Amino acid sequence: MASAATTKNMKEIATCSICFNLMTHPMSIKCGHTFCQSCIEGFCKKLSQRQEGLNIFNCPLCRVRFTKNNLWYNRDLGKIVEVIKKMEKMDHEMLCEEHGEKLHLFCEEEDQLICWRCERSAQHKGHATALVEDVSQGYKEKLQSAVTKLHQLQDECMSYKLFMTMKINEWEKLIEIQRQKIKSDFKNLQTFLHEEEKCCLWKLEKEEEQMLRRTRDCKANLEQKSNELESHILKLEAKCEGSVQNLLQDVKHTLSKSLAVKVETPENIALESHTTCNVSELYFDVKETLRRYQVSVTLDPSTAHSDLFLSEDRRQVTSGYSQENLEASSKRFTAFPCVLGSEGFTSGRHFFEVDVGEGTGWDLGVCRENVQRGTDMKQKPEFGFWTIRLWKENKYVALTSPLTPLHLSEQPLVVGVFIDYEAGLVSFYNMSAGCHIFTFPKASFSDTLLPLFQVYQHSSLFLPLPDV
Known part of the structure; x- marks a missing residue:
């Protein structure tokens, strides 16, 4: 602890000769004298007001001439001022609240600083105590060891954070390359491929x-942990730089908390884009190309x-009233107004057209041969259905899970269904x-696929003969 005389001498050095208070943001001039920034600037301002245009001034103490450009912040003196303020604060704070005596003893069992009168009280009777200096x-040394460990953890955390930043940058570059490739591939295609391009980009954006979201959440967690470590x-x-009394105050609890700090290794996220678009397989004349497989x-x-x-x-199906005395069949749909095509697909590419006219409601597409046909039928890809639907008010959806709205600029009168069995x-x-209207996400086919049609009230579907 610094003596009272030493503290007094330090205060005299750090006292501004203009305001006679401890300096605030000390500014020195070339003669070596130092003043508060606000004091010396106020001094110069007053002289300038008295003598308009004056920009050369005399030191308030030694009269040496200086300009405002000669002023510089005295960092060392600023640190001394901060030390004096801390010492004055400690001189007020580090006394026993109960007895007003100096806290020169440390109670091992209570983990706290006490005075000589506390030691003799019933609360600390029989406790192991020692002089704070001892x-x-x-x-x-234990606290410094804890600091070293926390620095190591912080370095580890920063390393992980840099790694995640690199992952994010790498991922964004990969996405940007993929985005530019998709845009470039689609640039030379005709208007009918515009919806296909938007669909691919939408999937890529998602x-x-x-x-x-995953990588940023991981980085945010590391940022939070880094801030916690920095605060700790x-x-x-x-605590280490302060007085011994401050150092020992709750030192065991502090050490216990420090030693309990951990940094979890972040998830190793593989950067791999699953959104692809093989534009080379698409052709300019959609109708002509599709009908090769009709x-x-x-x-x-x-x-x-x-x-x-x-x-x-x-070749035509219409919704009507329930028919009786139908031939019994285990293949028949019993819950929903559906019918299958007779022709199945087990390989290759196939295309067929459906004249939907101006019907108000229908589903069409393909399904696996062994799908459920009763009340437990679920019309989703995971249950073997790949279909689109027209429902109320000319709204079209793909029956994905969840549903995908289809925003068509023109109501189709004839819908074409294309199946690439090997490509899924x-x-x-x-x-x-x-x-193009819609393409389902790539699937893996192993069973026979059959055309599927579902017709709602006041609607009918017609299967035209292939063009010869």
């Missing part, structure tokens, strides 16, 4: 958002729901406009 060094370190360093599809009466009426040539793709096209 135990402070040992605890200081994938980017999901990955960035500052508290311990302040097949003739007819309806299978043994699968038709009792509310459906099939034409004699099995089911796509739909507006054959009236010659443009």
Whole structure:
């Protein structure tokens, strides 16, 4: 502890000769004299007001000439002022609150500083006590060891944070490359591919958002942990740099908290984009290309729901009233007004057209041969259905999980269904406009796929003959 005389001498050095208070932001001039920044600037301002345009001034103490450009912040003296303020604060604070005596003893059992009168009280009777000078060094070494460990943890945390920043930058670059590739590939295609481009970019954006959310959450957690470690370190360093009394105050509890700090290794996130678009497989003349794979599809009466009426040539289905005395069939749909095509697909590429006219409600697409056909039927890809739907007020959706709204600029009168069995793709096209409607996410087919049609009230579907 500094003596009273030493403290007094330090205060005299750090006292401003203009305001006679401890200096605030001390500024020195070339003669070596130092004043508060506000005091010396106020001094210069007053002289300038008295003598308009004056920019050369005399030191208030030795009259040496100086300009405002000669002023510089005295960092060392500023630190001395801070030390004096801390010492004055400690002189007021580090006394026993109960007895007003100096806290020169440390009670090991209570983990607190006490005075000689506290030691003799009933509260501390029989407790092991020691002079603060005798135990402070040992605890200081332990605290410094804890600081070293926390610095190591902070370095580890910063390393993880830098790693996650690199991951984020790497991911954003990868996404940007992928985005530019998709845009470049689509640039030379005609208008009918515009919706396909937007769909791919939408998927990529969603994938980017999901990955960035994961990596940013991980980085935010590391940032929070780093801030906690920084705060902890500052508290311990302040404790080590302060008086021995301050150092020993709750030192065991502080050490216990410091030793309990951990940094969890962040998740190793693989940066891999799953959104791809092979534009080279797309052609400019959609209709001509699709019809290379066109097949003739007819309806299978043994699968038709009792509310459906099939034409004699099995190319048209209409919704009506329930029919009785139908031939029993295990293939028949019993809960929903559906019917399957007779022709199945087990490999290759296939395309068929459906004349939907101006019907108000229908589903069409393909399904696996072994799908559920009763009340437990769930029309989603995971249950073997790849279909789109027209429902109320000309609203179109793809029956994905969850549903995908389809924003069509023109109502299709003829819908084309394209199946690439090996590629696992089911796509739909507006054959009236010659443009793409929707492609389901890539699937893995192993069973027979059959055309599926569901017709709602006041609607009918017609299967035209393939063009010769």
